[in-house]
Amino acid sequence: MAREVALFKAMINKKKIQGLMIVAMGVFLARIDVFFALEKNQLFTISAIGIILALTGIAIYTAGMPRTVKRVTTCPSCFRKNYAEATICKKCKKPLLKKG
Ligand SMILES: [Zn+2]
Numbered sequence: 001m002a003r004e005v006a007l008f009k010a011m012i013n014k015k016k017i018q019g020l021m022i023v024a025m026g027v028f029l030a031r032i033d034v035f036f037a038l039e040k041n042q043l044f045t046i047s048a049i050g051i052i053l054a055l056t057g058i059a060i061y062t063a064g065m066p067r068t069v070k071r072v073t074t075c076p077s078c079f080r081k082n083y084a085e086a087t088i089c090k091k092c093k094k095p096l097l098k099k100g
Contacts, residue, residue: 014064015061018057022056023053026051029046030047032050051076071083072084074099075091075092076094076096078091078092
């Protein structure tokens with residue numbers, strides 16, 4: 001059970017929750033005519049804001065997704081790609097320069 005909770009926590013982080021909340025708000029605003037009777041020009045403005053909010057929410061949600069890009073280091077002498085954690089090159093065995 002604890003493993004499932006940890007997995008759930010890894011999947012749902014702050015950015016994802018914020019993103020989903022903003023998307024929900026945006027969708028609500030975009031479809032506000034279902035809940036309230038508004039004038040046409042007001043409705044247009046609120047719908048436009050809603051759509052922008054929903055798109056912003058999607059962007060924030062995407063930013064909260066785990067990064068799948070593997071970090072690599074390129075060897076300065078033979079240009080072979082090595083894992084970022086490696087200290088010597090896989091091919092020429094020369095030490096890799098650490099940046100940062
Ligand atoms: Zn090398």
